[in-house]
Amino acid sequence: MRYFLLVFAVSGIALLGICGFRGGLSRRPPIELFPDMVRQNKVRPQTPGDFFPDQLSSRLIPANTVPRSGPYQxxxxxxxxxxxPVFPYEDSAVNTGRIPxxxxxxxxxxxxxxxxxxxRGQQRYQINCLPCHGPDGDGKGITSKYGMVAMANFHDKRLIDMADGEVFNTITQGKNNMxxxxxxxxxxxxxAIIAYVRALERSQLATDEDVPDPYRAQFKK
Ligand code: HEC
Known part of the structure; x- marks a missing residue:
């Protein structure tokens, strides 16, 4: 009988310990031996806070700051x-290089x-493309001296005839070795770079007609 009471009491406490407080809610953190910065002081979104005078914890964007998305400029x-105006999310040739x-x-x-x-195109070309494609677009940039081979020559008929949209796609996605x-x-x-590349191509395609009259005679010599 003595043992029965003892076993009854112990199992009662065990049952209570395991099941008794299930479903109970507590805002207090459980005992943590190594909390490892799991809990920190922070402001929760969409809750009042007393740090700012207006007590908004989610701050509004300061006036006159740059929006994350606006038309191209x-x-x-x-x-x-x-x-x-064209926006970055639009189905527009500006974004895709393709006719919508x-x-x-x-x-x-x-x-x-x-x-x-x-x-702008000249400046950006000289930064981004010139090392490989060369200052005049003939594909003989400085990298050709260091083992980079077969850079496209913009004065190839194939590239002169290529649609601007396809060149846009090549810059965006790359192509083969590029x-x-x-x-x-x-x-x-x-x-802007494409416009400048077209100007580079045009510079090599000039004919006699492009030379102003007074100078044409000199050129013929
Ligand atoms: C690291 C060197 C490198 C840089 C920088 C580079 N290119 Fe290229 N580009 C290449 C190579 C190599 C090819 C030839 C790819 C191939 O094998 O067809 C190429 C090919 C091309 C072609 C022809 C694609 C085709 O359809 O045949 C275009 C157009 C082009 N590049 C434009 C550009 C423009 C514009 C820039 C600057 C934004 C640029 N590249 C920067 C290496 C480069």
Whole structure:
């Protein structure tokens, strides 16, 4: 009988210990031997906090800061296609290099070519492409002296005839031995570079007709 009471009491306590407080909620942390920074002082989102005078723990964006998504710009001016600004999430040739709704390459740059865009393109070309494709685009950049081979020559007829959209895709995704530059060269800069590459190509395609009259005679000599 003595033992029965003892066993009864012990098993009663064990039962209570295992099942008794199940489902009970406590805001107090359990005993942790090595808390390892699991719990820290922090402000929870969407809760009041007393750190700021207005007691908002989720802060509003400060006035006049840069939005995460806006229309494409060049030197602070919004660029537009057909009179409308273009946003990075749009199905537009500016973003894809393709005519929207088709899989065809955009034949020419969708952005308006301005002096500003060309100058930007020259600068970006010289930073990103010149080491391989060379200052005049003949594919004989400095890397050709260090074992890099077969860089495309922009004066090849195939590349002169290539749609701007396809060149855009090559910059974005890379091609064969050429790595992708989409992560390094922003969208507007890609189009600027293409405009500049076209100018480089044009520079080699000049004919007598391009020389102003007074100078043409000199050239013939
Ligand atoms: C690290 C060297 C390197 C850099 C930098 C580089 N390219 Fe290339 N590019 C190559 C090589 C190599 C090829 C030839 C790829 C192949 O095997 O067809 C190539 C090919 C191309 C082609 C032709 C693709 C085709 O369809 O045949 C274009 C257009 C081009 N590059 C544009 C650019 C532009 C624009 C830049 C600057 C944003 C650039 N590349 C930067 C190495 C480079």
């Amino acid at each position: 060049l030197d602070g001016e919004v660029l537009s296609v057909n009179g409308k 709704g088709t899989t065809n390459w955009a034949p020419v740059t969708p952005l308006t070519i301005t002096r500003q865009l060309l100058q 790595g992708a530059y989409g992560a390094n060269v922003p969208v507007v800069d890609r189009w």
